[in-house]
Structure formats: structure tokens, C-alpha cells
Amino acid sequence: MDRGIYFDQDNRVRILDVDKFKASQALQDNCGKFVSNMQQLQDSVSKYVAAIDQQVERIETEKLKAVGLRNRVAAMQEERRHKQQELLQQLNEKQQELDRLLVEEQSLQKVRATQESTIAKLLDASSTGVF
Amino acid sequence: MLLHASSNWYKVCVLDTCFSDLHCFPVGCKKQQAAGTDVIALACTDGTLKLVGSNARVEKSVDAHRGAVLSVRWSPDGTAIATAGEDGQVKVWSRAGMLRSTIAQADEPAYCVCWGGGSSSGQLLCCSGSNVTIAALQGAGGVGANSRNSSGAQASWKAHDALVLKADWSAATNLIVTAGEDCKYKVWDAFGRLLYQSSAWEHSITSVAWSPDGALFAAGSYNCLALCDKQGWSYCQVRPSSGSLLGLCWSPDGTSLAACGGNGSLAMAALLDVRLEDGRVAAVLEGERLVVVADCRSETQERLEFRDPVVKMSLGCGHLVVCSATQCHIYSTSNWNTPHIFDLKDPAQLVLQCGRGFALVHAAGAAQVYTYEGRPVCSLKLQGQGSGLEGLNYQLISLSTDTLALASGSSIRCFETAQGRPVGQHISLNLEVKAVCLSQFGNANDRLLAMLDANGDLYMLRPLAPGGSSSSSSANSPTKAVAAAGGPGQQQQQGQQQQRMVKLASNVSGLPVWHDAAPMLAAVVDGQLVVWYHPAAAFVDRDLLDATKSMHIDGAIGAGASLDLFAGSCLTLRRKDGARVCASIAPQPAMLHDLVRQGQWDKAVRLARFSADPAVWACLAALAMAAGELPTAEAAYAAIDAVDKLQFVLHLRGKAAGGTGGGAAGDVVVAAELALARRQPDEAEAMLLQAGLVYRAMKLHVRLHNWQRALDLARKHQQHVDTVLVYRRRHLAAVGQKEVLADFAALAQEPIDEAAVKERIRQDKAKEAQARAAGASGGGGTAAGAGRSNRR
Numbered sequence: 001m002d003r004g005i006y007f008d009q010d011n012r013v014r015i016l017d018v019d020k021f022k023a024s025q026a027l028q029d030n031c032g033k034f035v036s037n038m039q040q041l042q043d044s045v046s047k048y049v050a051a052i053d054q055q056v057e058r059i060e061t062e063k064l065k066a067v068g069l070r071n072r073v074a075a076m077q078e079e080r081r082h083k084q085q086e087l088l089q090q091l092n093e094k095q096q097e098l099d100r101l102l103v104e105e106q107s108l109q110k111v112r113a114t115q116e117s118t119i120a121k122l123l124d125a126s127s128t129g130v131f
Numbered sequence: 132m133l134l135h136a137s138s139n140w141y142k143v144c145v146l147d148t149c150f151s152d153l154h155c156f157p158v159g160c161k162k163q164q165a166a167g168t169d170v171i172a173l174a175c176t177d178g179t180l181k182l183v184g185s186n187a188r189v190e191k192s193v194d195a196h197r198g199a200v201l202s203v204r205w206s207p208d209g210t211a212i213a214t215a216g217e218d219g220q221v222k223v224w225s226r227a228g229m230l231r232s233t234i235a236q237a238d239e240p241a242y243c244v245c246w247g248g249g250s251s252s253g254q255l256l257c258c259s260g261s262n263v264t265i266a267a268l269q270g271a272g273g274v275g276a277n278s279r280n281s282s283g284a285q286a287s288w289k290a291h292d293a294l295v296l297k298a299d300w301s302a303a304t305n306l307i308v309t310a311g312e313d314c315k316y317k318v319w320d321a322f323g324r325l326l327y328q329s330s331a332w333e334h335s336i337t338s339v340a341w342s343p344d345g346a347l348f349a350a351g352s353y354n355c356l357a358l359c360d361k362q363g364w365s366y367c368q369v370r371p372s373s374g375s376l377l378g379l380c381w382s383p384d385g386t387s388l389a390a391c392g393g394n395g396s397l398a399m400a401a402l403l404d405v406r407l408e409d410g411r412v413a414a415v416l417e418g419e420r421l422v423v424v425a426d427c428r429s430e431t432q433e434r435l436e437f438r439d440p441v442v443k444m445s446l447g448c449g450h451l452v453v454c455s456a457t458q459c460h461i462y463s464t465s466n467w468n469t470p471h472i473f474d475l476k477d478p479a480q481l482v483l484q485c486g487r488g489f490a491l492v493h494a495a496g497a498a499q500v501y502t503y504e505g506r507p508v509c510s511l512k513l514q515g516q517g518s519g520l521e522g523l524n525y526q527l528i529s530l531s532t533d534t535l536a537l538a539s540g541s542s543i544r545c546f547e548t549a550q551g552r553p554v555g556q557h558i559s560l561n562l563e564v565k566a567v568c569l570s571q572f573g574n575a576n577d578r579l580l581a582m583l584d585a586n587g588d589l590y591m592l593r594p595l596a597p598g599g600s601s602s603s604s605s606a607n608s609p610t611k612a613v614a615a616a617g618g619p620g621q622q623q624q625q626g627q628q629q630q631r632m633v634k635l636a637s638n639v640s641g642l643p644v645w646h647d648a649a650p651m652l653a654a655v656v657d658g659q660l661v662v663w664y665h666p667a668a669a670f671v672d673r674d675l676l677d678a679t680k681s682m683h684i685d686g687a688i689g690a691g692a693s694l695d696l697f698a699g700s701c702l703t704l705r706r707k708d709g710a711r712v713c714a715s716i717a718p719q720p721a722m723l724h725d726l727v728r729q730g731q732w733d734k735a736v737r738l739a740r741f742s743a744d745p746a747v748w749a750c751l752a753a754l755a756m757a758a759g760e761l762p763t764a765e766a767a768y769a770a771i772d773a774v775d776k777l778q779f780v781l782h783l784r785g786k787a788a789g790g791t792g793g794g795a796a797g798d799v800v801v802a803a804e805l806a807l808a809r810r811q812p813d814e815a816e817a818m819l820l821q822a823g824l825v826y827r828a829m830k831l832h833v834r835l836h837n838w839q840r841a842l843d844l845a846r847k848h849q850q851h852v853d854t855v856l857v858y859r860r861r862h863l864a865a866v867g868q869k870e871v872l873a874d875f876a877a878l879a880q881e882p883i884d885e886a887a888v889k890e891r892i893r894q895d896k897a898k899e900a901q902a903r904a905a906g907a908s909g910g911g912g913t914a915a916g917a918g919r920s921n922r923r
Contacts, residue, residue: 085333086370092330093368100710107687111701111715118718 146189148177152202152378156209172212174200180214182228193228196220202243207302213255215241221257223268234266235259235285242295247321248302254321256307258295262287263309265323288323291315297338303345303524304361310336316350318363327363338390340379344480344524347402349388351376356390356400362691364709371398383494384442384456384478386419407446410698412464414446422453424467433467435460445482445489448647450503452489454479459491461505471505481523483530486571490530490548492523498535500548509551513537526642531569534578536594538564543582545594547575555594558632560584569594570645570652572724579667581635581643581652589639589654591666592632633669633676636661641693641705649724653697658690659683660702664720664746668753671809678749678771687712719747727754732763745771752776759805761787779808800827807831816844825850826895833858842874853883854892 006014014021152174173181180195180203196216203214211231212224219237221244224230235241237259247254247265254267264287291311298309306326307319312335318327334353341348347366350357353375359365373392380389388400405416411428419440424433439455446452451462456478461471479491488502492513500508513528527538534554535546541563545555558580566583580594636656643654652663660683668675691707700718705711719742726735732755739751752767754760761784768777787801799822806815812835819828825848832841838859845852859875860883870876 082333089333090368093365096364096708100706100708103687103706103710103712107712107714111713114715115700 146173146175146181148175148179150175150181151199154204156205172203172205174203174214176200178216180212180224180228191228193224193230195222195224198240201240204245206246207248207252213244213246215244215257215259217241219259221255221266223255232268234268235264237262237264243298245298245300247300247305252302256298256300258290258298258309261289261291261293261295261311263290263295263298263307263319263323265321286323290317290319293335296335299339299341299348301341301345301348301361303341303343306341306345306361308339308341308348308350310339310350314352316359316363318361329359329363329365334375337375337377337393338379340381340388342381342385343383344385346524347385349379349381349390349400351379351390353393356388356398358402360709362705362707362709366709367404369400371396373398384480386440386442401440405444407444407451408703409446409448409464409696412446412451414444414451416441416444422451424451424462424464426464435462435467443479443482445484447484448486450484450489452482452484454482454491459501459505461489461501461503463503471503473501473505481525481528483525483528483535485530485532487532488548490535492528500530500535500551509548511535511546511548511551513546526566527564529567529569529580531571531578533575534569534595536567536569536580538567538582540564541584543567543580543594545580558582558592558594560590562586562588566642568643568645570650571647572645572650573728577650577667579645579650579652581645581654581666583639583643586637587639588637589635589643589656590632591635591652591669593667593670631670633666633673635663635666635669635676640691644694644697644702646721647698649721651697651720651724653694653702655688655692655694655704658688658692660685660688660692660694660704660714662702662716665724665750665753667757668750671753671757672776673810674773674776675749675753679746679753681716681746683714683716685712685714688714717742717744717747719744720750723747723750723754727751727758732760736763736766739767739770756780756805756808759802761801799824803827803831812837820844824899826854826892829855836862838872839874851888851891852878853881854888856881856883857885857888 006017008014008018016024150173154172156170156172170185171183173183174195175181176199178194178196178198178200180191180193180200181189182191184190195214196218198217200214200216203212205212210226212226213221213234214224215221217240219235219239219241220233221235221241222230222233234255235257237257239260241257241259243258245256246252247256254265256263256265258264264285266285290309291313293312295309295311298307300307300321305321307321308316309319310316314331314333314335316329316336316339317325319325329350332352332355334355336350336352338351339348346361348359348361350359350365354370354372355368356371356376356379357365357368371390371392373390373396374394376390376392376398378391382388386402388402390398390400392398401419403416403418407414412424412426414422414424417423420437422435422437422441422444424435425431426433435453437453437455437458437460439457441453442456443454444452446464449464451464453460453462454475457475459473459475459479475491477493477495477497480494481490481492483490483492488500488508490498490500490511492498496513498511498513500511502508513523529536530548533547533549535548537544537546541560543558543560543564544553545558546552547554560582562584564582565585565587568581570577570579570581575595576593578593578595580592582590582592584590635652636654638657640655640658643652645652650665650667652666654661662681662683663676663679664681665679666676668679687706688704689706692704692712694702694704695711696703700715700721702714702716703711704714719738723735723738726732726738735751735754739747748767748770752764752771752773755764755767761780765777765780765784768780783801783804786804787798799818803815803818806812806818812831815831816828819825819831825844829841829844829851832838832844833855838855841855841858842852845855856875856878859870863870870879
């Protein structure tokens with residue numbers, strides 16, 4: 001290719017062909033646009049990824065919570081059984097105590113009845129003056 | 132029960148292996164002078180037995196078992212150590228760590244070992260698999276030096292459906308409690324008879340421990356600690372969050388309990404809510420230092436606060452005695468504001484109360500008697516004759532206003548509480564004594580002692596009554612009897628004691644209890660409540676004993692019940708399942724005793740007539756016979772249709788009224804006849820001889836066919852020898868037998884003038900009548916004396 005000196009329309013000296021110069025200038029512009037577009041894309045992608053990560057984290061904690069809850073539900077049944085047994089045992093104990101107290105009350109009632117009948121007998125006798 | 136966590140602890144020493152069990156040197160045993168060196172015995176998982184001294188150094192380490200050592204226990208006297216290991220062996224070691232013997236060998240690991248106490252000392256109990264084995268060490272002392280490589284008799288039984296994890300043997304009550312992996316605990320007696328079986332718990336029971344006095348035990352499980360009565364039923368449960376309770380230990384005074392949990396925690400429990408009742412007053416231990424007293428008649432409540440934790444308290448006879456470790460407070464139930472307080476040198480182990488005062492028994496074996504003003508009366512040395520007091524509890528000791536009775540093994544000793552000297556004869560039964568109880572009524576001569584032996588047989592005797600041969604003439608005979616113990620005299624005394632000891636019942640459960648104000652005895656026999664309105668009738672007229680007994684057929688009581696209290700006309704019982712039951716008796720017998728004590732016989736007869744109860748009449752008959760009150764006895768015997776006795780009383784009345792209305796000689800004759808009716812011929816003879824009535828004394832023996840004694844009497848007084856011979860010959864002729872007695876055979880050839888004999892008898896009778904006539908005006912001192920002594 002021949003090297004030469006060109007003049008543009010304003011008659012300034014140019015080393016590059018005017019057409020080529022124009023084409024490269026257009027290319028430069030387009031590249032700049034492309035780069036900024038890419039920048040934009042990256043921004044939005046990273047934003048998206050961060051959002052996804054956040055979501056993942058939340059999902060993970062929720063999942064753990066769910067597992068925990070599920071475990072607790074499972075354990076709850078067992079615990080309830082235990083609690084029930086414990087309460088039953090306490091109930092049993094109280095029932096035994098109640099039975100004891102009932103027996104005591106019954107015997108006290110009996111003693112009271114005997115004493116009342118004795119008093120009645122004594123009153124009756126004293127009115128007739130036997131003793 | 133109150134639970135609280137403890138945080139004060141310090142490190143003793145660090146071992147290179149884990150240990151599975153430890154036991155401290157028993158406190159309060161006699162070998163304490165040597166206790167400074169080896170204090171804690173440790174069972175280690177590497178199979179060694181380690182002894183750690185108080186200076187926190189491992190003093191000794193012995194290879195004891197193959198596999199881990201699982202349990203270790205000092206013997207109660209501190210002379211030996213027993214270990215049980217995973218290899219199923221149970222071994223006994225000396226203090227120095229020398230192997231003495233291998234007691235048992237089982238196929239499965241032995242999880243627990245414990246020593247028997249009291250009457251079972253020298254026996255070992257071990258648990259392997261689901262079995263429990265009791266093995267006796269040879270030698271009387273049990274752990275004597277010559278018992279190397281020897282094992283005595285064994286008893287083994289299947290105790291649980293699964294592994295037996297823990298067992299404990301109470302020295303005080305000789306009961307065994309076992310805890311199993313089948314979630315049950317069971318109570319056994321020392322013969323392996325099942326007394327109680329608990330319902331199945333949630334988790335396996337991992338530990339049990341008797342309280343020092345044997346009245347309670349604690350059972351530990353996963354997050355659960357229960358306090359149980361010795362009958363087996365549980366008072367309460369607490370739920371510490373300490374995992375499985377692997378070890379339990381009571382404090383020596385029985386007021387607090389330490390428990391170690393599977394998660395490494397230590398729980399301390401204090402025994403609270405102890406409730407005492409006496410009539411209208413109830414005292415409850417609400418805090419360690421707080422007693423709340425409620426009076427239900429005046430509906431008042433008092434809060435008594437103390438500086439130190441309360442160790443023992445006792446309520447009865449109108450007084451509340453509260454002992455802390457250092458002080459004793461005495462309150463009157465009528466005035467709670469001004470207690471009498473005095474300091475204690477030793478902590479009291481038992482508090483015994485009676486009408487006039489109370490006794491504190493210390494662990495060292497000394498008892499101190501105080502009045503309710505806090506003034507010391509006397510101190511008694513209870514220990515002696517090698518009997519330790521480790522197993523002493525309320526059942527084996529009894530206090531009345533003037534006497535204290537103490538049982539150890541099969542013998543009972545009595546002390547009078549004015550000076551603290553031993554009194555009465557040494558009493559021994561064939562079997563071990565389970566309980567003694569002294570009557571509270573009257574003075575020392577009225578004292579009656581009820582005894583219960585290991586078979587459940589109930590006996591009664593008069594501990595202070597003089598021996599049969601020595602009657603009113605020798606008032607100091609009890610002390611003589613003690614001095615003469617040993618040699619042939621003792622055998623004779625034992626024979627007399629057998630006569631005077633009366634068996635009242637068999638198959639008795641719980642304790643016999645005397646009434647607080649009258650000589651009445653109550654006991655649970657065959658699951659029925661039986662009250663003897665006048666047990667002393669056995670010493671007057673044995674046939675009346677059954678008539679004075681009253682049975683209370685009450686389905687609510689049941690077998691295995693025990694009596695708590697007998698006061699007024701009310702009895703309190705504790706059923707086998709722990710229920711308290713009240714029962715009442717007729718008030719007339721107590722009133723009758725009261726009237727008789729005041730000497731109001733006519734009122735007593737009217738009371739008996741009013742009650743129309745044969746038991747009351749029988750009581751009156753016995754009381755009247757004991758007092759020689761013949762008209763009353765006549766009425767009473769007539770009322771209970773005892774025709775033979777009535778005839779006898781009428782005969783006596785005829786005698787008493789014979790001649791000119793009684794008199795000295797007549798009184799003596801009647802008193803002697805009454806003594807005979809009491810089956811005390813020796814007493815009758817002594818009375819007659821004292822009054823100079825030789826002929827009658829001789830005749831008495833003739834009538835008893837006690838020929839030798841009759842002849843001896845006649846010879847001694849050189850009267851009526853031929854009279855005896857005449858009676859003897861008549862008797863032989865009547866039964867058609869030959870003479871067999873040497874003394875009579877020697878005199879067989881002597882000629883006898885029957886007419887002269889008859890004449891002399893006539894003369895004697897005339898003399899007696901004369902004396903009687905003279906006595907009617909004068910009043911004979913001797914006869915009155917004899918009559919009085921007779922009225923004991």
C-alpha cells in the first residue's frame with residue numbers, strides 16, 4: 001500500500017485516509033458503548049446473584065427451621081408421652097394419698113358414730129338414772 | 132422433702148483411673164482411734180481397691196477383681212471391707228487390704244454388696260444378675276481373723292425380673308430393700324420374704340438407701356427421688372433435673388440426704404413436713420429451722436423458729452421436745468412462749484417421753500433422763516455386755532415414769548430412772564426381741580412390760596415384781612436376783628420367769644401399745660385390732676384373760692397394720708398401705724380402772740352393771756381379786772357366769788366372815804387363799820408362816836400334793852409331822868400306790884395315833900379362833916401388812 005499524505009476538506013494534513021479515520025472513530029464510539037453495556041450487564045448480574053444468595057440464605061435458614069420444627073414435633077410426641085406418664089404417676093400418687101385419706105375419713109366417721117351413740121346411751125341412761 | 136443444690140466442694144485427690152463406687156469409714160464405730168489413716172474405700176474400674184487416707188493420699192491399692200470393681204462397703208464395725216466385681220465375685224478384705232475370703236461366686240457381674248447389721252451382723256448381701264444372695268461369714272464375730280477362705284451358709288433368691296442394681300440392708304430394722312432394672316423396688320425381710328413390691332416406675336431405679344433409724348428409705352431413678360416408708364409405700368417424690376441418681380447417702384442424724392446424678396450434679400435434700408400429733412396439738416416441721424404448731428381446740432397456730440436445724444422432735448404427754456445438734460428446747464403445749472432450753476454435749480439419737488420427763492439417747496450408748504423443766508435426773512449407761520447400739524430404734528427401748536427397758540438381741544434389761552441403776556431380773560426370750568413397751572399407769576410395782584419377738588409372739592411380764600419364792604418379806608429381792616445371776620440359782624429363776632411370763636397372742640404386727648392412762652394394751656393380731664382391757668388379769672386369774680380381751684373386727688385394718696397411739700378411747704393405726712385409721716373403744720374400762728384406783732368399788736360395780744359388757748365385768752373380777760375385794764369379786768364372777776370362781780369367792784367370804792367377823796388370822800387365811808388362786812403357792816405359804824399358821828401352811832402343801840415340802844415344813848417347825856404322815860398314808864391308800872418318797876419311807880414304820888392328830892388339829896383350830904377373836908378387837912399388824920403386800 002502506498003503511503004501518502006492526505007488533506008481533509010478543511011485542508012489540514014492527515015496521515016490517515018479520511019474514510020478510514022471516520023470508520024475507526026465510529027468503531028471507537030461503538031466500543032465505548034459496548035463496554036458500558038457490558039458494565040451495566042455485570043452490575044445487574046451481580047445484583048441478581050446477590051439477591052439469589054440472599055434468597056438462598058433465607059431458604060437455608062427456613063429449611064433448618066423447618067427441620068428443627070419437624071424434629072420438635074416428632075420429639076413433642078415423645079415428650080408429651082413422658083409428660084403424660086409423669087403426670088399419670090403423680091396422679092397415681094395423689095390417688096393413693098386420697099385413698100389413704102378416704103380410709104382415714106371413713107374410720108373417723110365410724111368413730112364419731114360410735115361416740116355419738118355412746119353419748120346418746122349415756123344421756124338416755126342418765127335421764128332414767130341407772131348410773 | 133426439700134431439694135437444694137450445693138456448690139461448696141473441694142478436691143480430695145486425683146486418681147489415674149475412674150472409680151465406680153466409694154464408701155467412707157463408718158462413723159460412730161468403736162474402732163475410731165485407728166480411723167485416721169484409711170478413710171475412703173474406692174472401687175476402681177481397673178479392678179483395684181484403693182484406700183484413700185484423710186491426708187488425700189492413696190494409701191493402698193490392691194488388685195481385687197478381674198474387670199471393674201463395682202461396689203465397696205466397709206463393715207459396720209470398721210474392721211473389714213467387702214467388694215463386688217464384674218467377675219461376679221464378692222470378697223472380704225481386712226483393713227490392711229489383705230484378702231480374707233471370697234464369699235460368693237456368680238456367673239454374672241455382682242453389682243452391689245452390703246453388710247447386715249444388728250442381729251444379722253456378719254452377713255453379707257450381694258446382687259448378681261436378677262438374684263440376691265445372703266452369705267454368712269463364719270465365726271461368731273462374723274469377720275474374725277480366722278474366717279479366711281471360708282464361706283458359711285447361703286440363701287439366694289430371684290429378686291427382680293431384670294438386673295438388681297442396688298440393695299441396702301438396714302441395721303436398725305433388719306429389712307432389705309432392692310432396686311431393679313425392671314423399674315421396681317422391693318422390700319424384703321432378712322429371710323428373703325417379700326414384704327412390699329412397688330408399681331413399675333417410668334425408669335429403672337438406680338439407687339436405694341435406708342435412713343439411719345430404719346423408718347424411711349429413699350429411692351432414686353431418672354430425674355426422680357422418692358421418700359418411702361419402711362412398709363414400702365411412698366410419702367412423696369421430688370424431681371431434680373440431675374439425670375439418673377446413681378448414689379444416695381443419708382446424714383447420720385437422718386435429716387438430710389445427698390444424691391449424685393448421672394449428669395454430674397449433686398442434689399441435697401432435707402427431710403421436712405414431719406408431722407407429729409398428740410391429742411389436740413399437731414406439730415409440723417415446715418422448714419429446717421421452723422416448726423409450726425397448730426392447736427385444733429383453740430384454733431391457734433404458733434411458729435417456732437430455731438437457730439440451728441432441727442434434728443429430732445417429739446410430741447407427747449403435753450410437751451414438745453425439739454433437739455437441734457447443740458440445744459434442746461422443751462415446750463409445754465399450754466404455753467409456747469417460754470421454752471426451757473439447755474445445751475447438749477452430744478446430738479441426741481432418740482427422744483423418749485413419759486409422763487414425768489423424757490430421755491435423750493445418744494449415739495455413744497448413753498441415755499440422759501431430764502424433767503420437763505430441763506433438769507437432768509440421771510444418766511444411764513445403756514451400752515455394755517458387748518451390745519452395740521447401732522441398731523437401736525424406738526421399738527427396742529421404752530420409757531415409763533420410773534423405768535426404762537432396753538432390748539438387745541434376745542435379752543431385755545430394765546433401769547430405774549431415779550438413780551440410773553439396773554433393776555429387775557434379767558429377762559431373756561428364746562428369739563430376738565423386736566419390740567418392748569412399758570405400761571405408763573401407776574407406780575413401779577404396777578409396771579408391765581409387753582414384748583414382741585421375731586416370730587410375732589407377744590409376751591407380757593412384770594419386770595419389777597420380786598421372784599415367786601421371795602414374797603412380801605423381802606422387798607429388796609430384785610437386786611438380789613441380779614446379784615445372784617449365774618449358777619444354779621439362775622436356772623431356778625428362769626423357771627419362775629417362765630411362769631410369770633404370759634403369752635398374750637401370736638402373729639402380731641407392728642408394735643404393742645399401752646394406753647396412756649390405764650393399764651390397757653392394744654395390738655394388731657392377725658390383722659385385727661385386739662385390746663386387752665386388763666392384761667394383768669393373767670397374774671390374778673389366768674382364765675379371765677380371754678374374757679378381758681376385746682376384738683375389733685374391722686375390715687379397714689387388714690394384716691400388717693401397726694399401732695401408733697392409744698390414748699383416751701381412741702386408737703390410731705397405720706395400715707400397710709400407709710393409710711391412717713382411727714378406731715375407738717368403749718370408755719368404760721378406762722373409767723373402771725380409774726374408779727378402782729380411787730378405791731370406789733361400789734361405783735365400779737355400778738359402772739360395770741351399766742355397761743353390761745362381760746369384758747368389763749371380767750376386768751372388775753380380776754381387779755377385785757387382786758385387791759382382795761371379795762363382795763365386788765362375787766358380783767363380777769356372778770355376772771360373767773363363772774360358777775366355780777363364784778363358789779370359791781363365796782367360800783372365802785364365809786371364811787372371812789367366820790367367827791366374829793374377820794380378824795387377823797382370818798385375813799391371813801383369806802389372803803393366802805387368794806395367793807393360791809393367783810397360782811402363787813410360795814407367796815401363800817410365806818404369808819401363813821409369817822402369821823404362825825404352820826398347820827395351814829402344811830395343809831396347803833398336802834392339798835397341792837407337795838408332800839416333800841409339807842414334811843420339811845412340819846419338821847422345821849417340829850409340829851404336825853405325824854399329821855403329814857397321816858395324810859400321806861390316807862392318800863396312798865386312796866390311790867393304791869406304794870411309798871416312793873425316801874423321807875416318808877424312812878418314817879413309814881413309826882406308829883401314829885390318829886386320834887391324837889385329830890385332837891391337835893382341833894386344838895389348832897381353836898387357837899386360831901381365839902387369835903381371831905382377839906384380833907377382832909386388837910387388829911393384827913402382821914395380817915394387815917400381809918394384806919397390803921398382797922394388794923400389789
